Amino acid sequence: MKTMSATAQASPNIAFIKYWGNRHSALRLPVNGSISMNLANLHTRTTVTFGGVEQDSLHINGLPVSGKGLQRVSAILGLVRQRAGISLAAEVVSENNFPTGAGIASSASGFAALALAASQAAGLNLEQAALSRLARLGSGSASRSIPSGFVEWQMGSGDEDSVAVSIAPPEHWALADCVAVVAAAEKDTGSSEGHDLAPSSPLQAARVADAPRRLEICRRAILERDFTALAEIIEQDSDLMHAVMMTSRPALFYWQPATLSVMAAVRRSRREGQPLAYTIDAGANVHVICPQSHAAQAQQMLSQIPGVQAVLVSPVGGGALILP
Amino acid sequence: MKTMSATAQASPNIAFIKYWGNRHSALRLPVNGSISMNLANLHTRTTVTFGGVEQDSLHINGLPVSGKGLQRVSAILGLVRQRAGISLAAEVVSENNFPTGAGIASSASGFAALALAASQAAGLNLEQAALSRLARLGSGSASRSIPSGFVEWQMGSGDEDSVAVSIAPPEHWALADCVAVVAAAEKDTGSSEGHDLAPSSPLQAARVADAPRRLEICRRAILERDFTALAEIIEQDSDLMHAVMMTSRPALFYWQPATLSVMAAVRRSRREGQPLAYTIDAGANVHVICPQSHAAQAQQMLSQIPGVQAVLVSPVGGGALILP
16 A cells, blocks of 8 residues: 655744733634744654554554544644545654653644644645644644744734744854753643633733733844843743733642742842843743853753752754655 | 820731732822731730930830831821821830741831820820821831721722721631741842832733722622632732732742742642632741631641741731730
8 A cells, every 4th residue: 555654853942932822722823922942952753654554543752642642633634634635544653852751842843743744745845834834733832843943923813824933043043941850749731721721810911912022022132142131031921921820710830849949040140140041831840041152051050959850951943854 | 304105016917918019109009909817926016105215216126226117117106296296206116026037027017006006105096097097108018907807908099098997807707827937048129119119010900900809709708708719819819919029020039949839738738628728928938828727737737848947827816906
């Protein structure tokens, strides 16, 4: 039987201006634009093979996935089949090079790699905007793992134009993300459910209304390589998202005691003149952003904080790509 | 030389719906109403003696206070002198029965006791509303330490009617405050300066706009002795205030790692059916509210959390009173 196969690789990204809350949940149309940088040292590699199987199947890191996880992948495969005019089931095999359970979400890199591998395997030659849109339908932040380097996901007017574009390539600014890995005491609420709770916070509307200001400051800080401005705005944006999370009903608390310790250490270091800034996603880990030249020093400082289990360091990464 | 003297006692209060931000800074007119309960086991005792001294003087816990601390007290003494038609300087001697440095603010109990002792010493016979207003001019939350039990400070239309009134006497509901004392790593920003930063947070307007809803829920929960409703609203209100603090510029972070540990333990206990709720003022301590019947158990649970240095337990207290 004829099979059609392709392998793609994509990196997770760390958001500087966060995505939290949808104006259309199923289409993952966000209530505000967001900005991120890709993480070079981390990646997901995904092979999609259409044909040769009866039903869509999914393996992540060698383990079979069924239920909701498979359904989310099948929905993307279905869009690709529809567009390519094929009806073959697909086998999807995905591997992350970062440790499972370290609190680094694989949905962004996973759906970006899936969108690219599936469309390539199906013989589609999608442009970057179409790929970003397809990845977005799987996981909002995956839209930002398609373009290279520093990326802005524009909220757009609808499904067609809510896509991510590159603001600057990786070599524009040699930043690094030092991920201070902090164990979560309880299983986190996943982002997908979390986004639906955002409107229940009395603070979400104010956070969203203020987003254009933060996007503008962050975009300019990246273009001008202004670390001081970047540090200030990404910390405020992260704190705003967690403020909304904590005041949602039910409340979402992602910070652990060690999370606070790292935040305080980063603020203290910056007051002492070190170029460090923190940002925290929907988890307990703290992403400490700094110039690459300071990464080794930052890694050492962070490793000594009680409750920090590991520090993963990554420079700015490129976009999703097809592997030979 | 003739002297006129009086001694008064007042308790600190713990706010269920917080005061954060002024619409008029010098007059301490708040941007929203607030609700609190007085703490019976803690108090400040203050003796004011007009006459026999050349200049106003202040001692707190045996130590002389000058500079800004004395100026704030002299301003209240000046209002009393003006109203009583006297011009004598005063000696003020104040003692707290709670440990200095435990992060329990003495400004509420201190200015409530001062307002009562000074007006009594000067021969004024002020009604409760006038006393509450006078205390408010020294420290906003002091207005709530004048009336008894569960107290609401109404934002009012101006200086005259921004005063606190009792919602229910102490015996209405046998609650306790178990104060988990957590050491602060750095000196906190005082409330007076903090209030001025509130408008710099993008979240303050939303917090204030939502305040009537929270006040209504809290007032009703107290009147109906509904612990579940009280727990939910006081935690959200506390988290809303800290959300504003953390997103102010400069940012104010009062939580320490142990603060988060206590918050998480309280939420976990409540999920397991224990009637506990937390609320946190402008400091690292966690005030754990529970029925008095659960206070011993709560004290024991809290004492075992790493980073908790002591747990002070207090039932609901009465208002400010003159001591013989």
